[in-house]
Amino acid sequence: MKGAWDEMIGADGRARAHCREYSDWLLAQGMDRLEAKSAEADALFHRFGITFAVYGQAEGTERLIPFDVVPRVLPQEEWLLLEAGLKQRVGALNAFIADVYDAQDILRAGVIPAEQVLCNSQYRPEVQGVAVPQRIYAHIAGVDVIRAADGRFLVLEDNLRVPSGVSYMLENRRMMMRLFPELFVRCQVAPVEHYPEVLLANLCSVAPRGVDHPTVVLMTPGAYNSAYFEHAFLAQQMGIELVEGQDMFVRDDILYMRTTRGPQRVDVIYRRVDDDFLDPLTFRADSTLGCPGLMAAYRAGNVTIANAVGTGIADDKSIYPYVPEMIRFYLGQEPLIDNVPTRVLRRPDDLAYTLAHLEELVVKEVHGAGGYGMLIGPMASKDEIAAFRARIIADPARYIAQPTLALSTCPTLVNAGLAPRHIDLRPFVLSGKDTTIVPGGLTRVALREGSLVVNSSQGGGTKDTWVLEQGAPERLDA
Amino acid sequence: MLLHVRHETVYSYAEAVRYTIQALRLTPRREARQRVVSWSIQAPGRRIEQVDAHGNMVHYLTVESPHRELRLLVNGVVETDETDGQPNSDALQLSPLAYRTASSLTATDAALAAFAADAFAGSDDLRLRLLRGAQAVAAAVAWRPGSMQASDTAISAFQHREGLCQDQAHVFIACCRALGLSARYVSGYLYAGAEGSVASHAWAEVWLDSLGHWYGVDITHARPVAGQHCRLAVGRDYLDAAPVRGMRRGGGQERMQVTVLVSNSPQQ
Numbered sequence: 001m002k003g004a005w006d007e008m009i010g011a012d013g014r015a016r017a018h019c020r021e022y023s024d025w026l027l028a029q030g031m032d033r034l035e036a037k038s039a040e041a042d043a044l045f046h047r048f049g050i051t052f053a054v055y056g057q058a059e060g061t062e063r064l065i066p067f068d069v070v071p072r073v074l075p076q077e078e079w080l081l082l083e084a085g086l087k088q089r090v091g092a093l094n095a096f097i098a099d100v101y102d103a104q105d106i107l108r109a110g111v112i113p114a115e116q117v118l119c120n121s122q123y124r125p126e127v128q129g130v131a132v133p134q135r136i137y138a139h140i141a142g143v144d145v146i147r148a149a150d151g152r153f154l155v156l157e158d159n160l161r162v163p164s165g166v167s168y169m170l171e172n173r174r175m176m177m178r179l180f181p182e183l184f185v186r187c188q189v190a191p192v193e194h195y196p197e198v199l200l201a202n203l204c205s206v207a208p209r210g211v212d213h214p215t216v217v218l219m220t221p222g223a224y225n226s227a228y229f230e231h232a233f234l235a236q237q238m239g240i241e242l243v244e245g246q247d248m249f250v251r252d253d254i255l256y257m258r259t260t261r262g263p264q265r266v267d268v269i270y271r272r273v274d275d276d277f278l279d280p281l282t283f284r285a286d287s288t289l290g291c292p293g294l295m296a297a298y299r300a301g302n303v304t305i306a307n308a309v310g311t312g313i314a315d316d317k318s319i320y321p322y323v324p325e326m327i328r329f330y331l332g333q334e335p336l337i338d339n340v341p342t343r344v345l346r347r348p349d350d351l352a353y354t355l356a357h358l359e360e361l362v363v364k365e366v367h368g369a370g371g372y373g374m375l376i377g378p379m380a381s382k383d384e385i386a387a388f389r390a391r392i393i394a395d396p397a398r399y400i401a402q403p404t405l406a407l408s409t410c411p412t413l414v415n416a417g418l419a420p421r422h423i424d425l426r427p428f429v430l431s432g433k434d435t436t437i438v439p440g441g442l443t444r445v446a447l448r449e450g451s452l453v454v455n456s457s458q459g460g461g462t463k464d465t466w467v468l469e470q471g472a473p474e475r476l477d478a
Numbered sequence: 479m480l481l482h483v484r485h486e487t488v489y490s491y492a493e494a495v496r497y498t499i500q501a502l503r504l505t506p507r508r509e510a511r512q513r514v515v516s517w518s519i520q521a522p523g524r525r526i527e528q529v530d531a532h533g534n535m536v537h538y539l540t541v542e543s544p545h546r547e548l549r550l551l552v553n554g555v556v557e558t559d560e561t562d563g564q565p566n567s568d569a570l571q572l573s574p575l576a577y578r579t580a581s582s583l584t585a586t587d588a589a590l591a592a593f594a595a596d597a598f599a600g601s602d603d604l605r606l607r608l609l610r611g612a613q614a615v616a617a618a619v620a621w622r623p624g625s626m627q628a629s630d631t632a633i634s635a636f637q638h639r640e641g642l643c644q645d646q647a648h649v650f651i652a653c654c655r656a657l658g659l660s661a662r663y664v665s666g667y668l669y670a671g672a673e674g675s676v677a678s679h680a681w682a683e684v685w686l687d688s689l690g691h692w693y694g695v696d697i698t699h700a701r702p703v704a705g706q707h708c709r710l711a712v713g714r715d716y717l718d719a720a721p722v723r724g725m726r727r728g729g730g731q732e733r734m735q736v737t738v739l740v741s742n743s744p745q746q
Binding site for chain 2: 120125130
């Protein structure tokens with residue numbers, strides 16, 4: 001797309017100041033060497049067995065998600081701004097969820113219409129009135145950030161249920177250090193390897209009151225889940241048990257796991273199982289993935305579930321447009337990172353504008369996921385637009401509309417050599433007693449030329465994400 | 479009215495069960511217009527009490543020693559008010575809005591939505607419309623004990639044209655929600671007279687916005703809920719309010735026998 005911001009090359013065609021060190025090195029490499037390194041990476045990933053899907057693909061489609069050897073590099077000052085903005089945003093989102101399941105001040109104040117929240121299928125009445133430690137619900141948040149053509153960062157989406165992809169962040173870094181150790185001597189890249197440690201400390205900090213040395217487990221749906229590798233990887237890195245629902249049981253509102261030495265009390269669950277499947281006595285009765293009675297232990301305050309039950313209410317697309325208002329309401333601050341401008345088609349003005357500009361806009365179904373129920377105007381045919389127009393008119397409240405954004409690009413190794421490809425960024429925000437973000441996150445890249453879709457299911461790959469520990473180094477020749 | 483309840487549930491299993499956990503919603507709700515005179519639940523194993531988000535009293539029962547049979551016996555007396563519809567707004571835990579969105583069991587399709595628009599029309603008084611709607615639902619979904627599995631969806635009950643009181647309640651609730659009303663499922667007991675055939679029962683409540691309270695409608699009998707009804711639990715649908723939801727390890731084939739007696743005088 002014309003006019004996209006390039007992360008490495010400035011408008012003058014020269015490398016941006018913070019990237020010069022890396023860019024000089026990159027240009028000095030022959031294409032042969034880069035391609036050889038890329039092939040080496042593929043072989044190593046295959047050998048490690050990192051062949052899982054990040055974004056909920058169909059069962060049985062395990063495959064390698066392409067890894068690009070050219071990193072995305074962020075200068076420290078930009079990262080500090082992003083970090084502050086993300087902490088602010090996730091802080092407000094946590095305050096919002098805590099409020100929804102408690103006093104509902106924001107609804108009473110009329111900042112968000114009560115029915116937008118309480119009639120939402122993501123609202124979980126089962127946890128209304130349940131107090132959680134530190135009032136934190138989204139302990140792990142994966143916030144999808146993009147950079148617009150003017151260089152500003154915008155939040156595209158908040159993932160507050162069971163966000164995945166962090167194992168790519170860790171594995172990509174490990175791979176880069178193995179392929180190009182010399183680079184990490186030249187460029188001062190902030191480390192990310194301590195993520196599992198920080199995650200564990202975060203989970204311990206939200207243990208039920210009075211538990212000093214909590215037992216933390218990672219609850220997985222099992223080996224058939226597309227992100228099972230990540231579950232096993234994180235459990236192993238944190239040194240905690242990887243359990244399935246059937247490995248645990250409840251007695252007198254207390255959760256135990258079965259061990260070879262008898263039942264052991266569990267205090268904190270890092271769950272990678274959706275709300276609906278957590279407890280067949282409370283949610284879907286046909287769930288075989290959950291632990292019956294878990295919600296009784298939870299309501300009694302005897303176990304912490306991370307992320308908490310009910311966080312989906314804050315990452316629903318119909319609630320997203322209100323996040324800036326949440327920041328003002330709970331924190332009394334202006335948002336440091338903006339939303340993508342979003343039209344809510346429930347509003348007549350927004351509906352009229354959208355219907356008049358369908359060929360320019362992206363229209364999304366509020367409860368849709370994975371690109372279903374979505375129209376990308378500039379890529380759609382006349383017939384597709386006409387069909388979508390009819391669906392919108394039939395039920396406007398189900399849709400939001402956003403401009404088609406020129407995601408920033410980053411040089412990427414493709415068949416023809418190095419070429420710009422569109423990228424996004426998913427940093428992982430950890431909230432507990434403190435809020436922590438390991439510098440960087442997961443950079444996803446749309447490998448097809450011109451494509452704006454970074455999802456792995458549609459030809460997306462990943463890159464290492466570098467946050468430099470200092471500003472641009474002084475250069476003798478500058 | 480004084481209601482005397484005896485409710486026995488016996489599960490028998492082909493093989494030994496190693497672990498059972500059940501959520502029992504078998505205790506009358508604590509509300510101003512029904513007062514528990516006496517109430518007991520006899521059951522094996524361990525038990526702990528909670529109040530859920532809907533304000534229902536829940537007992538979580540666990541049995542960890544091997545068992546081939548599990549017997550629950552509920553005995554009690556409850557006194558109810560006679561007011562029609564049992565208007566109820568006390569101890570509101572959840573906003574009525576939480577009961578306005580279709581759940582999986584109360585979703586509607588085009589046919590059911592069209593039925594709702596038609597059957598609930600014709601009066602300025604919402605209560606009258608609800609009773610008409612109840613009549614239409616009871617006619618469209620005939621009450622046939624044992625004709626279906628409980629916890630089927632409203633759509634399938636409406637297609638089959640018959641069902642249990644649970645199914646009638648689900649269809650009624652689905653219609654109300656399709657019309658933008660907040661409606662909830664009620665599980666409880668009914669005193670149906672000396673010859674009555676219904677004792678364990680289900681009905682619905684609809685939020686009357688203008689009056690600020692819930693209004694109970696017995697769909698099976700197409701009349702307002704009154705003193706003959708004792709309320710055990712409410713929820714968005716059967717799954718929230720079911721008298722027993724349980725899981726077990728082992729046991730193989732299960733047989734369940736339920737006997738419910740509700741009378742207006744002490745009984746054996």
